[in-house]
Amino acid sequence: MVSTAATVLALMALAAPPSRPAIPSPPQALRPAASRAVKALVARHGEAERPRAERGVAQAAAFWRPSDGDAKAFEAFCAEHFLPAGEALDATFARLEASFEALDGHALEISRELSRYAQLDEGPMRPVDALLAAYDASAHQIDDLFDGKVAFVALLNFPLTTLDERLSAGAGWSRRAWAEARLANRFARRVPAAVNQGIARASADADLYIADYNLFMHHVLAEDGRRLFPAGKRLLSHWNLRDELKAQYAQSDGLARQRVIAKAMERIVTQTIPAAVVNDPAVDWNPFTNEVRPAPAETIEPGATPRARAAKASAAREPDTRYAKILANFRAVKAADPYSPSAPTYIARKFELEREIPEARVVAMLEEVLGAPEIGRIARLVEERLGRKLEPFDVWYAGFKPRIExxxxxxxxxxxxxxxxxxxxxxxxxxxxxxxxxxxxxxxxxxxxxxxxxxxxxxxxxxxxxxxxxxxxxxxxxxxxxxxxxxxxxxxxxxxxxxxxxxxxxxxxxxxxxxxxxxxxxxxxxxxxxxxxxxLGLPPPSADAKRILALNDLWAAYEIAGVALVDIGMWHWMYDHPKAAPAELREATLRLARDVWNRWYAPVFGVRDVPILAIYSHMVSNLLYLPDYPIGHLIAAQLEEHLEKLPPGKRLGDEIERITIQGTLAPDLWMKGATGEPVSAQPLIRAAARALERS
Structure with missing residues (x-):
């Protein structure tokens, strides 16, 4: 039975981090050898080393494959490379830390250099540039480190940890213990190089698609056929389209342009946009009627390179390319699932291994923002300022910022x-x-x-x-x-x-x-x-302006929180329907976007079934990234609340340095070190409430 968007959202809300063991079960054939290895290590190094020996041997055994050697080879490896606490263990830790810094750093530099032609504006792209950008210099790294037994040295001597362990016990760990946890957990997955290369290829392909998805706005017409945008204005989807829409709040005649942009966004999301108009300055397009025609010669920008000639200027829609790219990325990362026993889905890896905030808690914080009573009060204030009823694109209202003046x-x-x-x-x-x-x-x-x-x-x-x-x-x-x-x-x-x-x-x-x-x-x-x-040397916001900015911050978090829920829901749907076609994903994503809108936005805007929350290009090229934005708004509000309390003479730069050099601790632990409190939506909501009281 096909699950509905509402069902996906309900399951999402109930999601909780499963209690998975940090140590996967060793292969049955290796268990006797593992037992003998532990016994030998305890006999050699003493009873005090038993807990470390049992954990380390079990960790190494779980990832040992027949290609790594037989049972005798495993026992011999454990005997040679297990290190009791002391000078030798400390020296090995230091060696591994320095080596991985070099490996990670140089691999990143190689990838950065090879992708420069696709990512940097340094002249026209060549066909080979896409191939270079898809190359991942670290694709074989995990394979090589396992094959060369370096990974097993780390697993044998340093502890794999679960999210539950890091959240419950991490506050009592030393800095060295946290570093050891990060060292071991880089080997919590043994993903083959071929799978990593597939992920890199799909990601690079999606990046190229998004990086070249522009609309020439002089040729995107109003409903009555007028040209509302100046020649030469080329806007990238979605970033520049959204930012142009925001900028129009400062213009007395900006409403018509906003409606054009919003309609174009809707066409992109629904994939009813004609393929001929994407990145082509020689085609006129009316997004309201979806009519396409060759642009008059006198309107084509000098030096522009038309891609579609008159014969090709048809209204044939883009063939679900957006959703095909998403599915290609999904299938690429899903191929890594069998090699990650402690986090066996990409969703689990994003929340449990990368964010280290349980999905259920993230969803709860997003819904805390979406359901804040202050949202309705801000909406009425926006209507007063605009002098009209809200329209769906006003979810990007930017009029609270001083710069809009x-x-x-x-x-x-x-x-x-x-x-x-x-x-x-x-x-x-x-x-x-x-x-x-x-x-x-x-x-x-x-x-x-x-x-x-x-x-x-x-x-x-x-x-x-x-x-x-x-x-x-x-x-x-x-x-x-x-x-x-x-x-x-x-x-x-x-x-x-x-x-x-x-x-x-x-x-x-x-x-x-x-x-x-x-x-x-x-x-x-x-x-x-x-x-x-x-x-820029312009006056900083006044105290009153800062209070008003708090309304902007909550409104912006309100917008992106819903987008994040659509992103999360889309990934749950893909896991429920791994063989879906692009058209099926399109329809499912549109249902999710409309369901999220109807629950959290329709009561505020008075309009139902709006799909615009699915416009973000991150859904195509930055996989399951969007929840980081609203969480970032929450964290930014906490940091701003903290920075506002700095004593006179305390440099903001000094405090930013103090906060950031804590490194990759668990999120709540890091935030407590920064501000004294765990991650919370309340500082953001409190700031907006205070601003409304003074408005």
Whole structure:
């Protein structure tokens, strides 16, 4: 029986982390050998080593394959490589830590270099660029480390841990114990290289599809056929479309443009968009009627390269390509399921191994935001400000931000004159960082460890994994310079890079490099992004403006929380229907999007069955990533609440450094170290409630 979208959402809400053992059962044939190995180790090293010997031998046996050797070879390996607590164990730990830093760091650098032609705006792409971007330099790493027995040394001597163990006992662990847990858990899966390569190919293919999915807005017409957008405005889906929609709140005549963008988004989601209009400046398209025709010659931008000639300018829709890419990614990562016994689905791996926040708790926090009574009050305030009833696209209302009082053209002029190239942005980094609250010395250090590249897409941050390498900030810079949207995104990505640099160079163990999960680095990025006007030398928000910004933050979290539920629900549906065709996934995703809308948004907007929550490109190319955004909003609100309480004279930069060098502890433990409280939605909701009281 085919499960409905509502059933998927209900099951999602009940999801809880299953109690799985950290140590999978060893193969039956190896159990006698494992027992003999433990007995021999205890006899050799003493009874005090029995718990470590039993756990380590069981861990190694669980991943041992016939190709690794027979039972005698396993016993001999355990006898040779088990290390009792002491100097030899400490030295081996240090060797492995340094070696994995080198392996991870250089593999990342190779992949970054080979993908540069697909990701950076350095001229036209060549057919080979897609193949280079799909190459994964670390695809064979786990295989090689198991085949070379290095992985078994780690499993024999350091403990695999479950999410339950890390959450319940982690607060009492030493930094070394946390580093040991991270060391062992990198071998909790033995995924063959061929599977990893398949994942890399599917991911690179989806990345290319999204990076080149643009609409030439001068040729996207209003319902009455008018051209509402200037020539040359090319918007990437979904990022630039959404940001353009937001920017129109500052324009007195922006409503018509917003309706055009919203209709275009709907066509993309439903895959009723004509294939001919994607990334082609020679085709006019009315998204309301779905009519397509060749653009008049005089409207085609000089230097544009039309892809569809008049004969091809048909209304034939895109053939579910969006959903085919999602399914290709799903099937690629699902192929790794049999090799991850402690987290046997991609969903489990995202929540239990990567986020380390149980899915049920994430869903509960999202629903806490979606159901907050303050949302309805904010909606009425938005209607008052707009002077009209809400329309579905007002889920992206941006009028609470002070910058909306300035025209987009003014902000564009300011950023373009200051940053005509990516190099200009890079040169200004020390000054930018000082304006963000870092000392001159620390700003120079950070700028020296961050490279700036011109992005082909909207921009992103890429970490370094080895001390001596640089984090990379990819930002989109047009031929006439960096517009304000690009600058705003660049400051966000700079937040990622600062976190990535501190959490690599500042941690005491490089095995703890990073932050607990992606949501935490998103939160740091949001903290930076909120201060972009100060970087431009414009007045920072007043106390009243900051209170109003709290309304913006809750409204933004409200929007993305629903998107995250659609993303989670889509993955549950795919696991329930692993053989689905792209058209079936399309219909299921649209049902999920409408169900989420009807439950959490229709009571506020007064409109039902809206599919727009499924527009995010992350669903195609960043697998099950979207929950990190609302969690990031929650964490950002907690950090902002904490930063507001800093004593006079305390630098924001110093506090950001203190917070980020904690490394990859469990999320609640990290947050307690940062702010004194576990991760919670309440600071975000409280801030909005206070703002409403003063509005």
């Amino acid at each position: 300035r025209s987009e053209a003014q902000l564009d002029q300011l950023t373009r004159s200051r940053y005509p190239t990516a190099e200009a942005f890079a040169k200004d980094l020390p000054v930018t960082l000082q304006k963000l609250g870092f000392s001159e010395e620390k700003a120079r250090f950070l700028a020296g460890h961050i490279a700036v590249d011109p992005a082909r897409g909207s921009g992103h941050a890429m970490e370094a994994a080895r001390r001596g390498d640089q984090a990379h900030l990819r930002t989109r810079v047009g031929a006439d310079g960096m517009d304000y949207k690009g600058f705003n995104i660049a400051i966000h990505e700079l937040g990622h890079n600062v976190e990535q640099t501190f959490s690599l160079y500042g941690v005491d163990h490089t095995l703890l490099r990073g932050v607990p999960n992606t949501a935490f680095t998103e939160a740091i990025a949001f903290v930076f992004q909120a201060r972009d006007l100060e970087v």
